[in-house]
Amino acid sequence: MNAVRKDSKLDVEAIRRDFPILTQSINGKPLVYLDNAASSQRRVVVIEAISRYYEHDHANVHRGVHALSQRATDMFEGSRETVRRFINAHSLKEVIFTRGTTESINLVAQSFARPRLQPGDEILISHLEHHANIVPWQLVCEQTGAKLKVIPIDMIGNVNFEAFEQLIGPRTKLLALAHVSNALGTVVPVAKFIAVAKRLGVPVLLDGAQAVPHSVVDVQALDCDFYCFSAHKMCGPTGIGVLYGREALLQAMPPWQGGGEMILSVTFEKTTYNDLPAKFEAGTPHIAGAIGLAAAIDYLTAIGMDRIAAYEHELLSYATASLAKLEGTRVIGTAAHKAAVMSFELQGIHPHDVGTILDVEGVAIRTGHHCAMPVMDFYCIPATARASFAFYNTREEVDRLMAAIRRAQEMFR
Amino acid sequence: MDLKDLYRDVIVDHNKQPRNFGKLVPADAHADGHNPLCGDRLTVYLSMAGDKVDTVKFDGHGCAISVASASLMTEAVRGKSVAAVGDLFHEVHNTLTHHDAPIDTERLGKLAALTGVRDFPARVKCASLCWHTLNAALDMYARHQAAAPTVSTE
Numbered sequence: 254m255n256a257v258r259k260d261s262k263l264d265v266e267a268i269r270r271d272f273p274i275l276t277q278s279i280n281g282k283p284l285v286y287l288d289n290a291a292s293s294q295r296r297v298v299v300i301e302a303i304s305r306y307y308e309h310d311h312a313n314v315h316r317g318v319h320a321l322s323q324r325a326t327d328m329f330e331g332s333r334e335t336v337r338r339f340i341n342a343h344s345l346k347e348v349i350f351t352r353g354t355t356e357s358i359n360l361v362a363q364s365f366a367r368p369r370l371q372p373g374d375e376i377l378i379s380h381l382e383h384h385a386n387i388v389p390w391q392l393v394c395e396q397t398g399a400k401l402k403v404i405p406i407d408m409i410g411n412v413n414f415e416a417f418e419q420l421i422g423p424r425t426k427l428l429a430l431a432h433v434s435n436a437l438g439t440v441v442p443v444a445k446f447i448a449v450a451k452r453l454g455v456p457v458l459l460d461g462a463q464a465v466p467h468s469v470v471d472v473q474a475l476d477c478d479f480y481c482f483s484a485h486k487m488c489g490p491t492g493i494g495v496l497y498g499r500e501a502l503l504q505a506m507p508p509w510q511g512g513g514e515m516i517l518s519v520t521f522e523k524t525t526y527n528d529l530p531a532k533f534e535a536g537t538p539h540i541a542g543a544i545g546l547a548a549a550i551d552y553l554t555a556i557g558m559d560r561i562a563a564y565e566h567e568l569l570s571y572a573t574a575s576l577a578k579l580e581g582t583r584v585i586g587t588a589a590h591k592a593a594v595m596s597f598e599l600q601g602i603h604p605h606d607v608g609t610i611l612d613v614e615g616v617a618i619r620t621g622h623h624c625a626m627p628v629m630d631f632y633c634i635p636a637t638a639r640a641s642f643a644f645y646n647t648r649e650e651v652d653r654l655m656a657a658i659r660r661a662q663e664m665f666r
Numbered sequence: 667m668d669l670k671d672l673y674r675d676v677i678v679d680h681n682k683q684p685r686n687f688g689k690l691v692p693a694d695a696h697a698d699g700h701n702p703l704c705g706d707r708l709t710v711y712l713s714m715a716g717d718k719v720d721t722v723k724f725d726g727h728g729c730a731i732s733v734a735s736a737s738l739m740t741e742a743v744r745g746k747s748v749a750a751v752g753d754l755f756h757e758v759h760n761t762l763t764h765h766d767a768p769i770d771t772e773r774l775g776k777l778a779a780l781t782g783v784r785d786f787p788a789r790v791k792c793a794s795l796c797w798h799t800l801n802a803a804l805d806m807y808a809r810h811q812a813a814a815p816t817v818s819t820e
Binding site: 280601602603604605606609610613620621622629635636660664665 | 667672673678681682703704705707729733786789792
């Protein structure tokens with residue numbers, strides 16, 4: 254990630270006024286929402302863009318000659334262009350709308366990996382992956398006889414590069430890596446992993462669900478082959494995400510799901526598939542979702558991804574330093590480069606109890622295994638508490654988090 | 667919602683110093699309970715004296731609610747018949763899941779300390795995990811009895 258740390262002065266108070274959900278109380282206390290890595294909140298313009306579309310412009314896309322269908326199609330395809338520009342994809346054909354990161358990875362597993370894998374071939378992932386970047390590969394391994402290889406991590410939460418160099422080899426048919434760890438916040442230095450993979454001709458998929466909301470992502474600069482992310486973690490709607498794929502690879506891949514939209518002609522004898530990107534978008538797409546995603550991207554871009562990254566980094570540093578001042582606390586995942594995720598433990602207090610006590614104090618965090626059970630196993634813990642920050646969070650909210658943590662500690666003294 | 671109602675002194679105490687914690691060897695039956703949502707795992711061990719529960723022990727890890735609930739349960743079921751354990755489970759479950767259910771402190775005894783949980787629906791599963799696990803152990807014991815009735819050497 255190449256976030257430039259320059260002026261991070263955001264008018265956070267003004268930003269917060271645009272997020273209606275943040276101005277509520279939970280248990281009589283102002284909500285402090287620190288579960289952004291699970292799902293972020295939406296600015297009112299995103300919600301309005303979706304409402305406006307349904308109120309004025311909705312019809313099915315790519316089908317009718319009537320005005321509404323044309324308008325809906327223009328908006329939907331316009332959203333694709335917004336996404337393309339945002340991640341700097343080479344062509345619109347490389348931007349596939351999916352239900353989210355999970356579906357994007359499954360699409361690659363089934364349409365790209367499955368037909369190419371022979372028994373004994375290998376897929377390489379790391380130990381810090383989200384289940385969404387583990388299970389699709391296990392499924393395709395079961396289907397093909399391929400093997401899943403796992404790059405180890407170290408105690409601070411870095412992916413072991415030397416071990417990676419040992420593990421990647423002639424049998425490796427795909428490298429699938431998280432760009433940013435959801436459980437630990439580690440920013441994986443993917444560039445050097447990709448460089449090695451490219452030298453050996455191994456295609457690379459990046460799970461960018463936690464990276465795209467917090468940094469500038471340029472898929473051409475990364476030189477990855479596939480990049481997956483979800484709208485709802487970046488102030489967009491749920492139920493829509495993106496698969497970026499290198500055009501030549503997508504062209505060579507068979508369709509994943511069949512149906513309308515993805516065809517040019519159908520007879521009972523033979524069906525001709527549609528061109529990219531429609532080939533991978535069977536059925537009526539989530540039109541409103543794409544429009545909402547584009548509105549979210551316009552908003553994030555207007556603020557500036559580099560300023561967002563810098564501000565969130567300051568918040569994380571402040572939170573980490575504040576937690577360190579409290580006795581009996583431990584941060585899990587202490588890599589030098591982290592996104593604004595703070596997984597932590599309180600001595601003698603189970604994360605589940607922490608979550609409940611914080612909730613009563615109005616502070617929303619995630620507790621559990623964060624869909625990364627192997628990471629929990631690595632640290633020999635059943636779960637962590639995780640505070641994850643967005644650009645609309647404030648230092649005062651970090652202080653509220655710390656006060657709530659002290660309350661939990663008093664409770665269990 | 668009052669946290670003190672959830673984390674009563676009895677709960678905090680039983681979490682810190684769980685009673686009957688550890689393996690029971692030999693056990694007539696044991697069963698594993700797992701709440702995949704929060705990672706709580708516990709094993710409940712059971713020894714019987716006739717149709718009555720003799721000793722119940724447990725080990726594993728979990729949140730304060732699940733550990734305290736298991737600890738309180740091991741004390742509450744000792745010496746009770748299988749049917750009485752069933753009744754008690756029903757009573758506990760009913761009290762935890764129905765907001766308006768009357769709290770029969772006489773029947774519940776110390777278990778009444780758990781009733782604060784019902785204001786925290788996300789935590790009811792934590793309190794009931796040990797009971798479901800004990801039920802599984804009792805079922806296993808019953809199946810073993812049916813398949814191979816204990817032979818007395820006396």
